[in-house]
Amino acid sequence: xNPATAILFTGGVLxxxxxxxxxxxxxxxxxxxxxxxxTAALLLDPFRSVALxxxxxxxxxxxxxxxxxxxxxxxxxxxxxxxxxxxxxTPGLAIADVPVGIVLFGAALVQVMVAVFLHGWSSNxxxxxxGGYRFAALALSVGIPFSLVLITTAIPAESLSxxxxxxxxxxxxxxxxxxxxxxxYLLTALGFAFWGPFQHPDAADLAGGSQTETSGTALLAWRTxxxxxxxxxxxxxxxxxxxxxxxxxxxxxxxxxxxxxALLAVMIWFGHRTARPRMENVVxxxxxxxxxxxxxxxxxxGALTL
Amino acid sequence: MSGGWxxxxxxxxxSAMAVISAILVFVTDSMVRAAYWLMxxxxxxxxxxxxxxxxxxxxILILMMAGEMTIMAIFxxxxxxxxxxxxxxxxxxxxxxxILSGVGSFLALATVGLFAEFPDRPAAIVGPAIVPLGQxxxxxxxxxxxxxxxALLAVMIGAIALVSHRGRYGDAEQGSEEPPLExxxxx
Amino acid sequence: xxxxxxxxxxxxxxxxxxxxxxxxxxxxxLANLRLRTEISMLDTPRPANILLVAGSFTDAGIAALRRVxxxxxxxxxxVHWGPTTLEGLPAEHVVSGxxxxxxxxxxxxxxxxxxxxxxSEAPLLPDIDPAEWRNVGPYGQGGKGMTGGVPxxxxxxxxxxxxxxxxxxxxxxxxxxxxxxxxxxxTLRVTFQGDIIQEASVGPAAVTxxxxxxxxxxLRRPVPLxxxxxxxxxxxxxxxxxxxxxxxxxxxxxxxxxxxxxxTPQDNDxxxxxxxxxxxxGAFAWSLGSAGRxxxxxxxxxxxxxxxxxxxxxxxxxxxxxxxxxxxxxxFADGDPRARWRQRLAxxxxxxxxxxxxxxxTAFGDGVVEGPHGRLEQGAPTPSSRLLELLPALLTGLxxxxxxxxxxxxxxxxxxxxxxxxxxxxxEAA
Numbered sequence: 001x002n003p004a005t006a007i008l009f010t011g012g013v014l015x016x017x018x019x020x021x022x023x024x025x026x027x028x029x030x031x032x033x034x035x036x037x038x039t040a041a042l043l044l045d046p047f048r049s050v051a052l053x054x055x056x057x058x059x060x061x062x063x064x065x066x067x068x069x070x071x072x073x074x075x076x077x078x079x080x081x082x083x084x085x086x087x088x089x090t091p092g093l094a095i096a097d098v099p100v101g102i103v104l105f106g107a108a109l110v111q112v113m114v115a116v117f118l119h120g121w122s123s124n125x126x127x128x129x130x131g132g133y134r135f136a137a138l139a140l141s142v143g144i145p146f147s148l149v150l151i152t153t154a155i156p157a158e159s160l161s162x163x164x165x166x167x168x169x170x171x172x173x174x175x176x177x178x179x180x181x182x183x184x185y186l187l188t189a190l191g192f193a194f195w196g197p198f199q200h201p202d203a204a205d206l207a208g209g210s211q212t213e214t215s216g217t218a219l220l221a222w223r224t225x226x227x228x229x230x231x232x233x234x235x236x237x238x239x240x241x242x243x244x245x246x247x248x249x250x251x252x253x254x255x256x257x258x259x260x261x262a263l264l265a266v267m268i269w270f271g272h273r274t275a276r277p278r279m280e281n282v283v284x285x286x287x288x289x290x291x292x293x294x295x296x297x298x299x300x301x302g303a304l305t306l
Numbered sequence: 307m308s309g310g311w312x313x314x315x316x317x318x319x320x321s322a323m324a325v326i327s328a329i330l331v332f333v334t335d336s337m338v339r340a341a342y343w344l345m346x347x348x349x350x351x352x353x354x355x356x357x358x359x360x361x362x363x364x365x366i367l368i369l370m371m372a373g374e375m376t377i378m379a380i381f382x383x384x385x386x387x388x389x390x391x392x393x394x395x396x397x398x399x400x401x402x403x404x405i406l407s408g409v410g411s412f413l414a415l416a417t418v419g420l421f422a423e424f425p426d427r428p429a430a431i432v433g434p435a436i437v438p439l440g441q442x443x444x445x446x447x448x449x450x451x452x453x454x455x456x457a458l459l460a461v462m463i464g465a466i467a468l469v470s471h472r473g474r475y476g477d478a479e480q481g482s483e484e485p486p487l488e489x490x491x492x493x
Numbered sequence: 494x495x496x497x498x499x500x501x502x503x504x505x506x507x508x509x510x511x512x513x514x515x516x517x518x519x520x521x522x523l524a525n526l527r528l529r530t531e532i533s534m535l536d537t538p539r540p541a542n543i544l545l546v547a548g549s550f551t552d553a554g555i556a557a558l559r560r561v562x563x564x565x566x567x568x569x570x571x572v573h574w575g576p577t578t579l580e581g582l583p584a585e586h587v588v589s590g591x592x593x594x595x596x597x598x599x600x601x602x603x604x605x606x607x608x609x610x611x612x613s614e615a616p617l618l619p620d621i622d623p624a625e626w627r628n629v630g631p632y633g634q635g636g637k638g639m640t641g642g643v644p645x646x647x648x649x650x651x652x653x654x655x656x657x658x659x660x661x662x663x664x665x666x667x668x669x670x671x672x673x674x675x676x677x678x679x680t681l682r683v684t685f686q687g688d689i690i691q692e693a694s695v696g697p698a699a700v701t702x703x704x705x706x707x708x709x710x711x712l713r714r715p716v717p718l719x720x721x722x723x724x725x726x727x728x729x730x731x732x733x734x735x736x737x738x739x740x741x742x743x744x745x746x747x748x749x750x751x752x753x754x755x756x757t758p759q760d761n762d763x764x765x766x767x768x769x770x771x772x773x774x775g776a777f778a779w780s781l782g783s784a785g786r787x788x789x790x791x792x793x794x795x796x797x798x799x800x801x802x803x804x805x806x807x808x809x810x811x812x813x814x815x816x817x818x819x820x821x822x823x824x825f826a827d828g829d830p831r832a833r834w835r836q837r838l839a840x841x842x843x844x845x846x847x848x849x850x851x852x853x854x855t856a857f858g859d860g861v862v863e864g865p866h867g868r869l870e871q872g873a874p875t876p877s878s879r880l881l882e883l884l885p886a887l888l889t890g891l892x893x894x895x896x897x898x899x900x901x902x903x904x905x906x907x908x909x910x911x912x913x914x915x916x917x918x919x920x921e922a923a
Contacts, residue, residue, distance in 0.1 A: 200894075211537075278779060
């Protein structure tokens with residue numbers, strides 16, 4: 001795939017994913033609230049919100065770090081895109097199905113910490129700053145279990161390539177072969193996308209956290225990037241645990257999309273019905289529950305492979 | 307990534323990025339910016355490794371640096387008490403020592419680079435480098451190293467489990483009362 | 494026009510981003526606005542286009558409102574909801590009437606604003622530093638050494654011992670009075686170390702005094718018991734919506750608001766279903782800690798807060814009508830945020846039961862009433878004013894997230910706190 005097509009393809013697919021996320025979010029928030037909105041309103045609302053934010057002129061805080069403030073949403077979007085390139089939608093259709101694809105994905109997601117911290121730091125305001133600190137604690141707590149369960153899918157495949165990990169699931173999907181993997185992955189992926197119960201960096205008790213002082217196109221960029229990150233994480237979940245394009249009757253790309261949307265729906269549904277834990281409980285949960293479980297996942301999978 | 311002029315262009319571009327962002331670490335007046343310029347420098351080095359077909363090493367370097375630099379930035383802000391978004395501060399201290407040691411180490415490294423005899427055995431690029439690299443680094447001791455790694459990990463988890471169940475002054479929800487111990491202030 | 498007009502046309506159909514500020518007496522009406530899909534109520538003024546002002550404010554509150562106004566990104570517009578405008582804020586748009594009329598007016602004004610037929614409001618305050626740059630210290634940062642100082646008139650971080658016995662930064666900030674995570678009108682002066690509150694004090698009152706009806710009327714004349722109990726249940730449901738929103742359960746909060754908007758004594762099944770959903774969300778298990786426990790001896794007369802710490806303290810016990818219905822207060826033992834949530838959930842059910850039992854009996858009327866925040870008595874300080882005094886000690890040492898849940902759990906009302914000891918004369922004025 002030549003670079004121009006690759007960029008258009010990644011942007012197009014992620015853009016569609018972001019649209020699906022915002023529709024699903026509104027729909028599932030409505031069902032949790034016991035309130036159904038009209039289909040037209042649901043489907044059109046994302047475009048309206050985009051137009052609204054585009055028509056706002058930004059104001060800035062007192063002495064912000066302007067460069068970092070502008071960089072943070074772009075960095076977050078870029079990282080979501082880089083993470084996405086490692087995932088083949090069908091065996092032939094991967095932008096960067098490099099031999100170490102899963103490390104590429106992990107490296108991109110870990111850098112999210114930089115984007116969120118800078119976003120919180122740069123506006124020179126107390127709540128965004130606390131939001132940035134919180135993400136550091138959150139990402140460090142969920143990061144190691146996240147990487148562990150992801151890397152465990154490489155054990156049966158004996159390769160770090162996402163394409164090989166997918167084809168290694170031809171007989172048995174990893175979700176069955178490594179039953180601990182997918183639940184831990186989804187929880188920690190919610191953490192990395194600071195979504196739902198892990199919304200600490202942008203939470204209501206911080207009046208929006210890292211985005212408290214952000215408006216207009218910058219806010220649009222930040223929210224889009226965050227949704228894109230969730231899409232990339234779900235796409236990787238479908239590839240690493242649900243066999244990605246594998247499946248009968250339908251073409252491979254259709255299975256990839258279906259599984260990704262299904263994972264997105266599960267994560268967003270969970271988000272609207274689960275309370276945000278206290279920060280201390282998040283750290284305890286990450287280190288004392290998820291990490292040991294992820295290690296069990298590694299050891300059991302390793303033993304089964306030997 | 308294999309040969310050709312695009313790789314050369316990328317190599318030089320990342321090299322320039324590594325050097326420029328390394329210089330910016332000392333020019334900027336903000337601790338957070340300094341930490342992240344340093345990270346940008348490391349990311350460029352990681353990217354150079356990727357262009358040199360050491361993809362795994364390069365990506366692992368990038369992966370490690372994000373968390374480390376964020377922690378470094380937070381600790382600097384915590385201990386220096388200087389929110390540098392508003393308060394500018396100088397990133398270089400002890401100028402004479404710094405200049406002398408910098409020039410000295412540059413000269414030493416340059417001498418090594420110019421006069422040492424490096425082996426010239428260009429390896430053919432044959433697919434993934436992970437397996438050969440692992441063989442080269444660890445050989446038959448792989449199991450030993452892996453076991454040691456797992457043991458270290460277990461120790462780390464044990465340490466975390468010991469300290470995190472109960473902080474020095476109890477859980478955060480107990481409230482953080484001032485400890486009843488003498489705090490020495492070095493004023 | 495062209496593209497810009499098209500953009501404005503599409504944007505005009507989006508939910509109107511509103512930052513609503515409620516003064517005394519506006520709590521319930523503003524809460525009901527959250528149910529409307531035409532507008533969205535934001536946590537922060539930055540991305541808001543409409544500043545909605547309702548209720549009555551003190552001068553300090555209005556001064557803070559002017560800063561909030563300037564923080565909104567243009568295009569922006571101020572809308573007053575109520576009979577009058579506030580001195581010092583743009584006063585072109587006053588809407589009186591019910592929620593429906595208000596929402597329609599806001600949508601129309603917002604469209605006009607986007608299309609440019611209404612101009613965006615200019616800043617109210619000059620865009621200057623509070624003080625000149627003070628170039629002091631070896632690095633020009635304004636303070637001694639590398640810390641502290643007031644470089645532009647704003648205090649910078651200083652060193653101070655933290656709970657681990659090391660010297661870390663202390664940053665003094667003023668929060669509120671219009672921070673949606675705090676009770677509307679509460680100003681907190683906080684010294685942060687990281688996100689831990691090292692010191693806290695309460696700033697000037699931003700809202701004028703008000704005691705919620707029908708509890709205020711019940712101080713001086715008997716009021717139908719069903720009215721009182723429905724009002725109490727509604728108050729707690731609106732509190733619940735806000736508390737749920739703060740722990741990331743805004744969708745469940747809307748369910749509570751919808752219940753409150755059309756509450757009848759027969760709604761106990763719906764309340765139970767909501768309570769089950771809250772339990773399943775894990776809010777009790779991992780969102781509410783024991784941070785912010787209040788000693789029972791401090792809570793006498795503080796209504797749900799007292800009963801959540803195990804005191805069977807309730808003015809309804811002194812009223813013959815309640816006694817004849819066999820009223821016994823519900824209590825929980827722990828006195829922490831978790832217990833206070835359980836307490837109020839249980840009291841919603843209890844209030845609905847009481848309202849059902851006595852549809853046409855009256856209660857109170859001789860100078861004492863059990864209000865939603867506790868015992869209201871002529872000549873005695875209001876429960877909220879006593880809670881206000883407890884705040885600094887309660888919040889010190891808590892992480893900010895815990896401080897917010899703790900504050901939400903005690904349900905302090907700055908308008909009631911500003912009210913002098915209620916007297917019979919004040920009841921007449923209303």
